Amino acid sequence: MKAVLAFDQGTTSSRAIAFGHDGRILGIAQQEFRQIFPQPGWVEHDALEIWESQRAVAARAIEAARLSRDDLAAFGIANQRETTVLWERATGRPVHNAIVWQDRRTASRCDALRQAGRASMIARKTGLVIDPYFSGTKLEWLLDHVPRARERAAAGELAFGTIDCWLAWQLTGGREHVTDASNASRTLLYDIHRMDWDEELLALFRVPRALLPRVAATSGPIARSSCEGLPAGVPIAGMAGDQQAALFGQACLRPGMAKNTYGTGCFALMNTGEAIAASKSGLVATVAWLHGGKVSYALEGGVFVAGAAIQWLRDGLGLIGHASEIDALASSVADAGGVHFVPALAGLGAPYWDPHARGTIVGITRGTTRAHLARATLEAIAFQSAELIEAMAADSGIALTELRVDGGASASDLLMQTQADLLGVPVVRPRVTETTALGAAYLAGMGVGFWKDEAEIASLWSAERTFEPRMPREAARERLGEWKRAVERSRDWARDA
Secondary structure (H helix, E strand, O other), rough: OOOOEEEEEOOOOEEEEEEOOOOOOEEEEEEOOEOOOOOOOOOOOOOHHHHHHHHHHHHHHHHHHOOOHHHHHEEEEOOOOEEEEEEOOOOOOOOOEOOOOOOOOOHHHHHHHHHHHOOOHHHHHHHOOOOOOOHHHHHHHHHHHHHHHHHHHHOOOOOEEEEHHHOOOOHHHHHHHHHEEHHHOOOOOOOOOOOEHHHHHHOOOOOHHHHEEEEEOEEEEEEEHHHHOOOOOOEEEEEEHHHHHHHHOOOOOOOOOOOEEEOOEEEEEEEEEEEOOOOOOOOOOEEEEEEEEEEEEEEEEEEEHHHHHHHHHOOOOOOOOOHHHHHHHHOOOOOOOOOOEEHHHOOOOOOEEEEEOOEEEOOOOOOOHHHHHHHHHHHHHHHHHHHHHHHHHHHOOOOOOOOEEEEEHHHHHHHHHHHHHHOOEEEEEEEOOOOOHHHHHHHHHHHHHOOHHHHHHHHHOOOOEOOOOOOOOHHHHHHHHHHHHHHHHOOOOOOOO
């Protein structure tokens, strides 16, 4: 066996990457897919398009790496997490577009749940906060709004899953309806203490148990491939939510180690080991992975719009022609000229959890240029992440000694230096920045013995560059204070959401 193939299914594109024994990339393919915006605050995907794009890039990555069926040790899946799919068991066809994690349509339902006093019970069982981000209210909305969905769900005709589950269904030709513990923990329906679906939560969201997948370990044999266009009989041996996969891929395998992924959104996770950290700062507790009967947990903070803000500058405003141009444009000015961009384009995540917030640009003058706005966009990503890390240190009682970074926007030296300056700790970028896919590959490979254990995986991690902080701490605190003033201008805006 020469390789493990990782399916890295993200919010804006599908990727597949083949990794060798040394953790290096052998072949890679990527394809963007449509973003569907039925009305303000709503975000959907065509689940069949996701599958078709993911299958296509997997075939291309195998071809690029010149691998045969006999060369493949396993498939691993990493996925955009809370995005919700409801489909027919008989045909495998979705009954509605997938509702994306960024979608805000259930904001008023979440308000009602909080007002009804449900927040503490949900937090106690799931580690999560009540927010449209998570899958529970999305599934409830589908059951309420798709004709006959509740009736058909109760009769066992429909299946629910997050994207990992949807891909596993397709990869196995409809034979396996399965998710893993890390993805189950993001649904608002799963008790992370008992590690099982919870009857009280199912009743609260009126979700029939017949809809739910079985929950498998994050690493270990789950099923075998059986679909047109890809090699048959390959073990599917790793499944994880993208951020948990990135934590594993960054070899943050000991309590206190943390990473931040700069993708469509920005997600900081700290390994808390076997302890579930209860947050007082607006973070969430989540299952990191389940392997060998042992559960590891993480503390997480999520920013909904990070790289997506750069995409908006490109597609929405036409300020840049390609995302890679932002660094040069932002670096053409010494600072943002007093401009702050709060990219609450899908509300605010941690630590605010304000689904009614909306994007805001403050500090504009006659001297403001597109370069200032580009720089303000990069700085916004760093400001949002700094708030998460600040909250993480407060909740865990662990002072961060370094932050490992990955994701597309981590390629920006300006952003990484800004992040180090704001945090006051080194920011470390690894040689392989595709750590979400790498984590999925490691989990799958470990599940079939391609890699022996976590110690071997940790030995493969290496740094490409370390960004040391240069800014005095008092100056960093002042800048964060200005940022928080700007955030307040964005809050509680979309009152009808």
